[in-house]
Amino acid sequence: MLPVLNNADSLAYFWPEMILTAGAMGVFLFDLAVAKSPRRILWLTVASLGVLAAAALATSHVAGLSPTPIGLFNGLLVLDPWAVFFKYLSWAVTALAILIAGPSLEVASERMGEYCALLLAVAVGMSLMASSTDMLMMVIGVELVSMVSYALAGFKKHDRKSSEAALKYVVYGGVASGMMLFGMSYLYGLLGTTNLVGTAARMNAQAAMLAQAGVAASVAGAGRVAMVVAVVLVLSGVGYKIASVPWHMWCPDVYEGAPTPFTAFLSVGPKAAGFALAVRILYGAMSVSGGADLATAVADVPWPQVVGVIAGLTMTVGNFAALNQTNLKRMLAYSSIAHAGYILMGVAAASETGSQSVALYLVVYLFMNLGAFLVVGIVGRLSGSESIFEYRGLSARAPFAAVAFAVFLFSLTGLPPLAGFVGKFHLFKALVDRGGSWQITLAIVGLLNSAVSLYYYARIVKAMFLDKPHTEERIAVPASYNLLLGALVGLVLVFGVYFDGLRQLAGSSVVLFGHS
């Protein structure tokens, strides 16, 4: 019997989220207190980072409370290494998004408090997504992240693109949530519970029952269709969060319209939480351990193959659509779609090493993608434009930013000795270790896609280093941005060579509550 705590006892394990919720409120109030201060941005940034630091400390505290995975709130949430890993990741990406927003001109100084408080609320949502085992809780987590994100996407009130982005996001998100809820209602009908722990056994029992003699073929067929439809619709909700084909179309428009610091956040944070959820549902709940460390799919729903096909489509569509983009934010949006495809390879591997490679890749992706958006923010800060035209001759106008951008882009391509290579290597390795014919095919598709992606990444590098700038004016880069860039470049370089610790960290976090 798995240990599950009641509501009162669970509170002792819920400190991080409680701190963040209180912190979000507190930042709103603090905003009023420092409203007149000329250094309000600094104060708000410090306060928000303080809240996140407290949450991180609380996370390590609660993680230490129970050595084994434990269920909370009567099974709505869990506390296991997988959840803890993604909590840390969420705090980190939130902190970086707040740091980026400070000097950015897109987040007006008088609205900084609002921005920070809303981001802290999203962080709570991401944490809930990563740690829920109950379908209801999952919906709440996803909705919390989505709702606040809608507001943040439309943060530039008088900007048409920003408002358009917010509106599209709301409607699209609403439909996607609806599809997910619809699927969940089916699943509840079929399995008799909203809790996902033990789903594999229930699905197997269901399949066995339908396969019994005496059950009419039509009934059995309908039962199977219902199961498949339910699973696919639930996946639509997750697919919308991670922006995978065919639920990716909101992504370029929203990324383009949203303020750049939030776009940076959106491309990493909710995506990571979505992957945490995907692995928890698919690998954690819908598979049982097969031989060795590999899991096998259950009950007539061949989700590894389906996810594999989606992964191949996602990376292909993302990369090819990115080829023609001239707007950097749109291009990076498609690039982030492509990366969702790569990471899905790790999910499709349906193995422990696959999940490990997903976790590992998300950490690497956090550094390189946030870094790339940071440079976009730096260039956009001066010119207000994200056109590739602005990047011509950037090496002369902002040399450090140009070099850093080149490092991030090559890392995104997956060239050694950068961190992106390490991440991709492990994704491919997880898939190839699995060894079937479609897995190998998918790996080859992934490799070809990497080659395609080099084209549009290298195009920017070419523009930055070989083309003549349209103006000689130097781009002033705030010192804090330079520091941040330096730190991110350093991490990308270091993890490109030394990644043993990261790998072990990712490996030890693949412990999911209820997965046997």
Next chain:
Amino acid sequence: MDLLCHVRDFVLAAAEGAGEAAKHGEGAAREAALGVQAFKRVGYLWLIPFFPMVGAIVNAVVGARLQKRFGKSVVTNLAIGAMAAAFVTAAVAFVDLVGQPEHERLLVNHLWNMFTAGDVQANLTFALDPLSMMMVLIITFIGALIHVYSVGYMAEDPDTWRFFAYLNLFVFSMLLLVMGDNFVLMFFGWEGVGLCSYLLIGFWYKDIDKAKAAVKAFVTNRIGDFGFVLGLFLLFWALGGQWEKRSVIPPHESRWALADPAHLYEARAEAGTTYVADPTLSPQTPPATYAEVEKLATPEGWRPGASIATRDGGKVRVGPTLSFRELRDQIAVESTGVKNRLTGLTFFGMPLLALVGILLFVGATAKSAQIPLYVWLPDAMAGPTPVSALIHAATMVTAGVYMVARLNFLFALSTTAMTVIACTGAATALFAASIGFVQNDIKKVLAYSTVSQLGFMFIGVGVGAYWAGTYHLLTHAFFKACLFLGSGSVILGCHHEQDMRKMGGLKKYMPLTEKTYLYACIAISGFPLANGFFSKDEILWKAFDAGNNLADPALGKVIWLVGWVTALGTAFYMWRSYYLTFTGEYRGGHGAHESGDAHGHHGGLPHESPRSMTWVLAALAVGCFLTIFLGLWGPAGVEPVLERWLEPVLAPSHALVAARGAHEGPLAEWLLMAASVAVAFGGWAAARALYKDAKSTVPATLAAKYPRLHRWVLDKYYVDEAYRKTVLAAIWAGAKACDLFDRVVVDGAVNAAAAVGRFVCDVDGAIDKYLVDGAVNFVADGALGFGRALRRVQTGRLEHYLYAAVAGALAVVLLTFLVQ
């Protein structure tokens, strides 16, 4: 000589550790069966390559700015500081190593696992045993000296920061090569030094000839690397390596957290199975044959991590490995049966070990400039002279010798490979020496002499005298660095003149340079007053005594004869260079550099180099003397210090080589030694008679009498030309054929397809004219077109997005039934 023996005993005692008297009769311990190599884990070895790496990075990234703002001294001091720190750390490691019991002298510093794929496990692990310790001390000590020397030599060059960044990078790579505990790290270093060599030969890249020399060095080395890698693959395959993962590891053991070898070697093996090869563990039981071990180990063959218990309670991990220590254990510990397996294996009918040895040696012929891939080294003299001294004499070019000595347990198993190595070495030694006879460029003489001396080293390691070859590596590092730096000093003093015909009489102008050059000449020509005699003589003696270590017992004698003649030639051409350069009258063109030269204020006369350079020369000359004591033989039964020091490394091959030796008596040894001294005197006397003070007319007469022979040798036997006509011509022809194929067949096919496509399109009325582009453009356009199409799907209209989302979900449902 009595005094020398006393000093020698002192050095010996120091090496043995405090107060421990020299032990006699070590032979008995050697004959006993070899056990598993014991080692000590330490945590600081990474610092040794780390310092030069930091120096290289800092100078590469901010060196230009530092130099501009604070002057050159910051850049140079940084580089020298890094070298000094590396040397001090190496010295600490040396003390640590000496403190270990003799047969446990191995320090291992495991950092992390770089990657694991199939059976290939690449670790970032550094190891120091007596052999690599010796190399590290040479590299850091002579490297540091040459850094100091370069400050003076490169004083006028504006790109000082770049030079020192390259130099530090080279030292880093070289340290990686010798300190890596596995083939992967060694290969990283192997490629790294090749890259640095390329960068430094072409340091003055604006001169097209120098750039060409750099490319030649790089390309020649790549050819060798190809052989080296093939050898590695073959060896790995022979040990049972395969790409596929074998599903024998229990689930909880496959966690990557365990990929740390510290756990892996033990934990994985224990979680798998430990197989006792010799169940009774009694000395009387004959060791298990390979077949038995295999049967015990697994039904399908070796598994990664399976280990075999040895009689003395050790454990050997069998199976494919890249680690030198594990490979040594597998081969050296008889009861694993690996040795039997390897010697029995054939590859397409050829004995596998011979093939592996020869392929690895192909890599060595390029790196260490042996026939047939020696051609790059003379051209490499285009680089700055300190580079020639450090890379192309003292360290990098000896990497091949180091590799053979490191793998002595492997090479000793195949007399075919040994024969190939020894014969190539002998042929190269003689061949290169003969070219050295007539060269007029002082650096070219030294370059050919280096090739020739490397040949000697390969004779040594080829006949199984690994310690003698290694000793010659060490002595050569000192005297050749001294000669090269001396020549650099001369070149600088003579205003960048390298032609010895335009020198002469420099004794007067450059007294210290002359003295050190003289002593280094004594060393290389084999007078028993300096280190060169002792190492060369030991090699020649071991070659004479090779016996059955070579394919034919008579071969050893022939190689000895070739070496002996080469020694005569060496003495002759080195003394020739000395007399041409330093005696007689200065023949340089007065005022040759009248305008715009930094030396202009000296007028046209040569001048002594700055102290930072001459002191380095003096230090190296002293080194030439002191290293005598490492190889000096003592009273009967006591081996030279270096032989004893290297003994633990060479133990696996020792008994085998000794058993196959010819065992000539001591009389023969003394006679040969006398013969060696005689040729040294002979060469010297001949050179003195012909070249001293440039008085004799005989050389000119001889050259005039045999103009074709002279021309032939002067032009290096036209090997470069022959290569151009054969190898390069073949490559060019191949390239042209590919080009032709590309243009005629591929383009033709593409164009034909395009034409057909156009025809079809025309007929169809459908217009798709983009097919006419070439194949590459077609793919690119196709990709871009696909992208555009995708963009068109992205209409920007929300309702379309939502249709797509729902339709997509439906498609996925259908897909689920499809993939079933």
